[in-house]
Amino acid sequence: MNMKIQTVFVAGALAFAVFTGCKTPCDCCTADGAVALFDGNGLDAFRSYKADTLPPGWAVEGDVLHVLPTKGGDLMTKEQFEDFELSYEWKTSPGGNSGVIYKVLETKGLAWHTGFEAQILDDAVHGDGKNPKTSSGALYALVAPNAKKKLKPVGEWNTAKIIVKGTHGEHWLNGEKIVEYEQAARSWRRSSPRASSRRSTTPRRRSAR
Template sequence: MKKSLFGIVMALALNTAALADTPNTLSEHEKAAGWQLLFDGRTTDGWRSYGKPELSAEWHVENGTLTFTPGKAGDIITEGTFTSFELSIDWKISAGGNSGIFFHVVEGPSYAYMTGPEYQLLDNAGRGEPPLEQAAALFALYAPSRDVSHAADSWNTSKLVVNGEQVEHWLNGVKVVEYDMSSDDFKARVAASKFSPTGRNAAVMKDFAKARSGHIALQDHGNKIAFRNIKIKPLP
């Protein structure tokens, strides 16, 4: 009887572990904590191209991943909008690849980057970009404290925490960037960058990082990239 009970317990534990390791699913614990899937591994439901009602063919499901194959596709956005949240996402980029995750994106301008700050995705070794443009940076504004990215064609896990004005960038379990969007430091960095609302790009950048709610966007930067385990937990 004891052996049988032990066997049942072990089987349940193994089944639970297997479910936790299954991509594009939520555990019972995650569901109870308020997590939501943004990609089910089978369809592109919940996503559309920026400024369009449908999703371009270059963004498609491939072996349980949301994959971008280079073409004239453009960025894609969530159908829903989010204010404060924790976003978790796995990504695997091609050699020399470049992409990004934007948040608080508001449609209207020509491109998502004109309103939404960008969590940078990059093959650091293959691109040789400066720190402000490396993986997990707030693109062109805050460099990661160290490089914890994995090699091209390997999976990385990013976490983006937006809690009011406070933002954290995590990569592969390490917090590498944090900033306050209401701070003088943040405003000064924006003013000194290509995103400046008063600089040479003022006409198109006047709304950059101004919204406190908006879409999540994934970037078409011309390089193949795959995503999985895209999940979000709205914060109060």
């Protein structure tokens, strides 16, 4: 998977979010009030889940963030965002499986044990693509994308957006809102949002705001 990350809109108190590429939020502010994220130059604003060091499975090539084959790992920001809008572009290799995880608690277990995940997947090849609730763009294992979902072919860039405002959440893919939910059920009660990304299978990411 490849991804480019640029900015995230922040409202309210801070909680953790993913892919910040600036030393401080003020360094990253744009004219429209957004906070710039990964700038393509390094990973100084990131760390691993439950660790101060970086995971070995990530690399920056040009302005693109790559997950290395067979390695992966959770890449998390040091800064926090609570209500936010995170936009990004991503593409993956055949069979690719990754995701953006948010509302993560650094307690016990892995990041995806407590966080919500916007799935990134090659639906046509990976087994999770057979189940709508675990297909690309889904709120993983909880909410399937609606009929507006239009996934680009493997190797082409998809645009995506995650919106969180209090208990309300949305996933967007290629200009369409494909998931909308309210975090109301007891089993969905997760606080202190923090986002991360995980897994390998050569995913790539680029630009987000």
